[in-house]
Amino acid sequence: MYHAFDARTLSKTAHVLAALVLLTLLAAHPARAHPHVWIETHATLRFDSAQRLTGIVEEWVFDDLYTAFVVGDLKKKSDGSVPSSELQPLANQNVADLKEWGYFTVFKADGIRQTLGPATEPRMSYDKSRLTLRFVLPLRQPLDLRGVDIAFSIFDPTFYIEMVPAKSEPVVFDNAPQSCSAKVRPLDTTEKRFIPDSLAFSIDTDPKSPENGVGARFAEWVDLVCNKGS
Numbered sequence: 158m159y160h161a162f163d164a165r166t167l168s169k170t171a172h173v174l175a176a177l178v179l180l181t182l183l184a185a186h187p188a189r190a191h192p193h194v195w196i197e198t199h200a201t202l203r204f205d206s207a208q209r210l211t212g213i214v215e216e217w218v219f220d221d222l223y224t225a226f227v228v229g230d231l232k233k234k235s236d237g238s239v240p241s242s243e244l245q246p247l248a249n250q251n252v253a254d255l256k257e258w259g260y261f262t263v264f265k266a267d268g269i270r271q272t273l274g275p276a277t278e279p280r281m282s283y284d285k286s287r288l289t290l291r292f293v294l295p296l297r298q299p300l301d302l303r304g305v306d307i308a309f310s311i312f313d314p315t316f317y318i319e320m321v322p323a324k325s326e327p328v329v330f331d332n333a334p335q336s337c338s339a340k341v342r343p344l345d346t347t348e349k350r351f352i353p354d355s356l357a358f359s360i361d362t363d364p365k366s367p368e369n370g371v372g373a374r375f376a377e378w379v380d381l382v383c384n385k386g387s
Contacts, residue, residue: 191352191371192319195220198311199323200379202339204332209299213273214331215262215311217290218323224288239283248281252292258364260294261320263376264309272297303334307381314362314370316352322377336384344377 201214219227231243255261256275264271273294280291312320322328328339352371362370 191316191354192313194223194318196318196320197323198320198327200309200311200328202328202330202333202337202381203293204330204334205299206332207299207301208332208334209301210296210307210333211299212293212295213262213264213309214293215260215291217311217320219288219290221286224283224286227288228283237285244281244283245279248279248290248292251281251290252276252279258314259367260292261313261318261367262294262309262311263367264296265307266300267306271300302337302381302383305383307383308378309381310376310378312367312372312376314364314367314372316370316372316375319375322379328379328381334383336382338382340380340382342378342380344375 197218199216199218201216202210203212203214205211227247228239231239233239252260260274260276262273264273273296276292276294278291278293282289282291311322322341327341330337330339356371360371367373
């Protein structure tokens with residue numbers, strides 16, 4: 158039995174997760190509130206031999222409660238690990254479901270959104286505490302970042318899932334120009350990060366316009382800078 162987290166349908170798996178696994182966390186609130194699943198993100202920016210950006214390798218590390226719920230249905234080895242034959246179908250399905258949603262990734266060059274994907278190399282791993290989904294989002298064509306304003310964000314437009322850059326090395330470079338650097342924009346920590354389900358469900362989220370979704374207000378952006386002449 159494999160569980161995908163398709164935000165479009167807010168799948169039965171997600172609802173069961175919210176009702177059962179997160180019940181104790183939400184008990185202090187008069188009603189359920191978004192989000193219900195938490196993910197830490199890592200992004201590796203891949204560059205070619207000409208030091209042009211060719212794609213983004215994303216790693217999503219799921220919270221331990223979601224992990225426990227999903228892994229509970231998978232066959233395990235005697236040492237508690239999960240064989241790749243169990244995890245690969247889950248990785249394939251999740252990445253396939255994310256395609257319509259642009260893989261929850263918004264990438265802009267000089268303010269213009271760029272098309273990423275289709276995703277390649279889907280893989281899922283389990284370290285006996287957390288599930289990690291990994292995949293590669295290629296750019297349509299290599300992009301020279303020098304002198305270009307680049308920004309990207311990974312977020313669920315519905316905010317059913319809260320996605321935040323990892324505190325340690327949220328962005329790393331692979332063969333980038335030495336002048337390149339990345340910085341996560343400070344987020345307004347005074348903004349409430351829990352909203353009623355009724356409000357979240359009332360907003361019609363279009364997969365083609367993720368920045369109009371409720372999750373966009375909590376999205377954390379990464380700015381990339383690669384100076385000219387390097």
